[in-house]
Amino acid sequence: MRESNKGKDFYMAKFPSFLLRAAVVAAVPVAANAAGTYYTGNYQSPQTRYSTQSYASRYNNTTQTRNYNTGNSSYASYSSSRPTVGTRTTQTTVARGQTQSASQVATSGTKKQGFWLNAGISHEVAQWQFEMKESKSILHYDNIGWNVLDVRGGYAFNAGKTKMQIDAGFKYGMQSGESTMVDDDITNGGYISDIFFVDANGNGQYDDGEEITGTQDGHALSVGKSDGGNMYGFNAGFGLTDFFQLGSVKFTPSIGYRYLKYKLETKNNHGLAVDSYTCFNINGETQCDPVLIFPIGNISSVPTRDNPYNYIQVPAGATMVNTAGTFYYSQPSVSHSYEVEWSGPYLAMDMDYQINNKNAVNGRFELGLPGYTSTGDQPYRYDWAHPKSVEDKASMGSAYHLGLGANWLTALTDTVFLTLGLTYDYYSVSDADAKTYLNANYYETELSRIKNGGTYTVNGYEVNYGTGFSSDEEMLAGSAAARSIVALKESCPGWTCSVKSEIKSFYKSMGIRVGVNAKF
Template sequence: MIKKLSQFLLLAFAPMTVNAAGTYYSANTYQSPQTRYNTQTYLQRQTGYTSQYSNNYYSTPSYASRYNTTAANNYSTNAQRSGMTASSATSSAANTSTSSKKSGFWIDAGVSHEFSQWQMEMNQSGSILSYDNVGWNVLGVDAGYSFDVGNTTMQIDAGLKYGMQWGESTMYDDDITNGGFLVTTWVNAEDNSEIGKQIGHAISIGTSQGGNMLGFNVGFGLTDIFKWGNVSITPSVGYRYLNYNLETETNYGLSVDTTACFEVNGEIQCDPAIVVNIGSDKQQIIWRDDINSPMEIPGGSTSIDTGSTYYYYQPGVSHSYDVTWAGPYFALDMDYVINQNNAVNGRIELGLPGYNATGDQPYRFDWAHPKSVEDEAGMFGAFHFGLGANWTTAITDSVALSIGLTYDYYSVSGADAKTYLNQNYYTTLYNNILTGGVINGVNYGSGYESEAAMLDPDTGNATAINIKNLESECPGWVCSIGSEIESFYKSMGIRVGVNAKF
């Protein structure tokens, strides 16, 4: 942290940590995904350096109880010919269906509609990014093969699903709910006493559409290893992969910087941050200690700056994320044969996947593109809980219809976060301050005779010092912090499908 800035400043401030919702770590600073670009204050609002700062599986009916078996049909026919009652024939058919050996190939194809939510939150800054009510239309195919090994029936299975986002959903990028983020600490240059903190608040709401998802799974199980009457249990282990892509367009936002706060009739009210420019090289924050006192403008003021207080609209893609959950699972499948034509099956699954979320925020000129941020937890670092249930009705000996419900919940706590900075932006700014002059309409002052002079903590340039510190804290212009991200994805769906065995 820089303790002293230029002596000729009336008020000095600690290097900025401009931030908005979806904030990401940058060295010891948190940076806003929305930085206002204004040539008049291009240097004043530099990014600073400061230490403050499903694969929603559906429960595929196991081969054990999906269909009215040929043996059952033959038994029923023979029973009727021999004078048995219909009720006793049905009962015997059910018993035959559950007790007979099952082996062979099966396939299950269907369509489903799912509603989901994905949210991530940063531990230290409290920033929240969420995609709500995301709809998916999904096509899924599962297949498996059951075979006997001695007296044990085993099975291998695999599944593939592809989904497209249905309709529009809402994304919100929230830096208000958890109280805001530190922008700058203002201090008096004469005695180095703290005046107060400038706090940023921001929220934006955008539209998400056109996303897609891809998932697959492979597994190995012991078919019907546990049985109780008409109920059979198949345990299995496997690997599950879920990836989805989400984008935000037409993003509307409001950013507000505040200074002194007061309690008024039980609510908290804060003054907007207003910085006064005095001449070409001096700044002063307007600050009052009493809400009834006027906000006085110092003499010699030439202009004012509202900092990061403004409304904004981003017509193009403002956010895009590619998220993956992938890892091992353990599952239990339950089959219950009601009669020769109908069965119910369910599934419970527990997994320990890894997590990776890569994001791009194209309007952030100070971040790298197309990969601006990345959050990651290794294998076994996340958690997955899944439930599924299906009702199946036989059409023929080998074909059945099914309808079912699914629920999935993925979560991760303490994932690591990285921010990829735009090296060209920072080095260009650094060199322009060193050489000075008017470049592309921006006045960089008279320049410095050497880097040492520019980086002098007493008389140097605060922006250049911040950039140098940022480069040191972020090797390769990649800023990292551990155990920073909390994230979850949850969904519910309804599915209709057709099963067939061979």
């Protein structure tokens, strides 16, 4: 989201579609007042959320009233952007239930009764991605490296004629090197930034039946670096040792609970956002012009061209131009920060095959039904709350986890074994609910400035809010920006915007592990 200043005009590029009627528009050629369309209660584009509040955006004077020239026809909620925030940026690294690194199977081929302990180190390479359904935004972290230390122990015993075992494990990992974060508002077609229409009856707002002349579509892409992340997890289980056998392979079913938490941050984020209006098909390729908005009096003119080989004509009387949501941005400090948790029950099957007295192999299949929670902070969004800006959540059983592992063991002594293994984990959730926590002080301050009028310093720039209004009723009648904020407050009780089933996300990792297993 961006902001900028221009005399009495104040404009914010995107806002929920339910605020469309709050926008004020009049027409000239293709003149219209941009009524932002953050989908009602849905995420705005990630670029919008994460992008730096830009100087240019206050010139986006696409909506004005006859009483008060305020171009900010709306204030957007996280729900339409969340990575954008142009952010909701990131969920990230190793998904919680790696079968305690699936390679860490209880080496039942070498231990059938008593205590055992397994400790090792591993390196995992992972990818994490989440996607907003309504805003059509995708954010992913690629080639995440983890250096992991884990310890797992257990006790096998007989309960009458039944062999049983209990086990527990802990793991801690640190991010290795740098990974790349990509915030993509292009692949799925981008997001609707504004809607232009002709104010036929001159009442300063959109009414059913009025002509919609076009949409201002946002497209954005940013790339940042991630390092310094960490993760930890634990699990506990109960199983029936060697419960059945097929040929020479013995099977141990078990149930348990697994928890994983990881944190990723993005720094040095660079992005480019483009708002388009008119598009052409040229030799099978779609090419779109960036939108240009010309304020003329109390209206905004948005010129187009029918032929891509012609020039765009400047409307008569225009002396200024606004590039809307087309801008470059750079965010040197932390732009995204996410903490993600997966936790819930699992069913597992361990398989053991004794090759000879000194060597054995085992494998593990694990299926879990965890819950999912992701908490994010986007420090560049001053219109959001901090340190918790966004939260995605799915209840236990709403997500799933598949864990696979294979392990080879060779005896060093009668009680100590060297282990070498591979792990694979896949976590997925499809319908997580999303919340955006807005900065109440920011919005209340904006309402106060609009009502009282005057000049204020905003983000280091002076902004003129006009002459003000004598009452709340007069302010709501004369200011599209004020109507927009009030509508946002009503749709987001307690300044918290909620969207059901908005997020789908996956995490996958593959690792190699070396360890030592000892029995006592």
